Amino acid sequence: MTYDIVVVGGGIFGLSVAKAALGKGLKVALLEKNTIASGASAGLVGALMPHVPSQWNDKKQFQLDALIELSDIVAELEEATGMSVGYSRAGRLIPLYTEHKLEHALSRVEESKQRWRSDETGFTFNVVKETPFSDWLTPDAAPLGIIWDTLAARANPRLVSAGLKAFLETRIDIMEHTEFLGFDETTGTVSLGNGETLTADRIVHSAGYEGFGPLSEIAGKTIGMGVKGQSLLLEYKAEKPLPVIYDDGIYVVSHANGTVAIGSTSEQEWTSKEPIEADIQTMLKKATGFCPTLKGAPIITRWAGIRPKCKKRDPLVGLIPGTEKTWVATGGFKISYAISHRIAACLMQEMFPEQGKPIHLPESFKPTFHFG
Numbered sequence: 001m002t003y004d005i006v007v008v009g010g011g012i013f014g015l016s017v018a019k020a021a022l023g024k025g026l027k028v029a030l031l032e033k034n035t036i037a038s039g040a041s042a043g044l045v046g047a048l049m050p051h052v053p054s055q056w057n058d059k060k061q062f063q064l065d066a067l068i069e070l071s072d073i074v075a076e077l078e079e080a081t082g083m084s085v086g087y088s089r090a091g092r093l094i095p096l097y098t099e100h101k102l103e104h105a106l107s108r109v110e111e112s113k114q115r116w117r118s119d120e121t122g123f124t125f126n127v128v129k130e131t132p133f134s135d136w137l138t139p140d141a142a143p144l145g146i147i148w149d150t151l152a153a154r155a156n157p158r159l160v161s162a163g164l165k166a167f168l169e170t171r172i173d174i175m176e177h178t179e180f181l182g183f184d185e186t187t188g189t190v191s192l193g194n195g196e197t198l199t200a201d202r203i204v205h206s207a208g209y210e211g212f213g214p215l216s217e218i219a220g221k222t223i224g225m226g227v228k229g230q231s232l233l234l235e236y237k238a239e240k241p242l243p244v245i246y247d248d249g250i251y252v253v254s255h256a257n258g259t260v261a262i263g264s265t266s267e268q269e270w271t272s273k274e275p276i277e278a279d280i281q282t283m284l285k286k287a288t289g290f291c292p293t294l295k296g297a298p299i300i301t302r303w304a305g306i307r308p309k310c311k312k313r314d315p316l317v318g319l320i321p322g323t324e325k326t327w328v329a330t331g332g333f334k335i336s337y338a339i340s341h342r343i344a345a346c347l348m349q350e351m352f353p354e355q356g357k358p359i360h361l362p363e364s365f366k367p368t369f370h371f372g
Helices: 012-023 058-081 099-115 157-168 208-219 277-290 333-351 367-371
Strands: 002-008 028-032 092-095 125-128 146-149 173-176 180-184 189-192 197-205 224-235 244-247 250-254 259-263 299-310 316-319 326-330
Touching: 002 012, 012 028, 012 157, 012 197, 012 326, 012 333, 058 099, 058 157, 058 333, 099 125, 197 208, 208 224, 208 299, 208 326, 208 367, 224 277, 244 277, 250 277, 259 277, 277 299, 299 333, 316 333, 316 367, 326 333
Parallel strands: 002 028, 002 197, 028 173, 092 244, 197 326
Antiparallel strands: 092 146, 125 146, 180 189, 189 197, 224 259, 224 299, 244 250, 250 259, 316 326
C-alpha cells in the first residue's frame, strides 16, 4: 500500500497528527506496535491547565491559544462521532496557605487580564477568599485564600483517544500490533516488524518515550527521556461539575462519569512501569488532606505510565535535521492533551506552508533547538 503520510505511534500526538493529515486530504496510515493510546495516553487525570500568567513567553502563549480553541475542537469531534469525551471548562482552584504563595498569586492577577485577554475571552485568574465549592476544597486548606481561574478545563483522556480512534478508523488505515522498523527515504519503503512493507512519501515519529532512542542516535546526544507518572481513580459521583484542584504537585479531577482522578507523580528514575502502592497511598493522603470529602471513596483502578519528556522540556515538532521526509511530533509530557491538536496543525503547516492560516510555532519547539 502507498500512503502520503505514515504516522508512527498511536498516542494522543499520533492520533492528532493523523487527523490533521486527513483534514488536508492526504492518505494516511497509523502504526501502533501495541494498541491505540495504550501508553502514556491511557492516563486518568485529564487536567487541561494554562500556565500561570507571569514571565510570559511563546510557549505559554501557544498553550493559551490551544486551550481557548479546545472547546470548539472537542465539540466538532463529539458531533462527528456521537461520543462524549468528558470535556468541561471546569476551572481550577489552588489553595493559598503561605504569605509567599499569596504574594506571588496577587502579583499575577493584573498581568492575567492582559495575557489571557480577559475582556475578550471572559477567562479570569483571581485570588478570592472563598468559592461556591467549599464542600470540595476545604477552607481549612486555604487559610489565606484561593486562586480561582476559569480557563482551566478537564477531559477524560481515554475517552478523547477513543473518540479520535472512532473518527479515524473508517477514514484511514489504523494498524495496531504493527511495529515500525525503519524508513528508506530514497525508495519510500516503510519496513514493518511482521516482514511486510509499505510505501510512503513521508513519515511522522510520534512514538512516545521509546521514540527518543532513534532520535538521540541521529542527534548524537540525548534528546529526551521517559518520566514515570502514577495516578488513581476513585468512585465518586458529584452533583454538579467541579473545578480541578491543584496543590503540592497533585491534581484532583472530578470527571463526568462518576469518578475522580488523582495524580500524578513525575519520576525521572524508575525501575518498574507498574503502579507502586506506597506512592498511590501517598497521593491519596495528600488529596484527601485538601479534599476531605473523598475520604473513604473506593479506588476503582491504579495507573502508571511512562511519559515522553524532551531534555529541553518543550515539545519537539518538525523535520528531523539531516532528513528530507522524516518528521517528528513528540515530547508533550504532561500537557499533551491540551495542545495536541495545535501541535498537529503546526506540523501540517511546516509540511505544507502554502496551506492554511499561519500558526506561530515557538522556536523552542523546533528540531534546531533540540538537536543543536
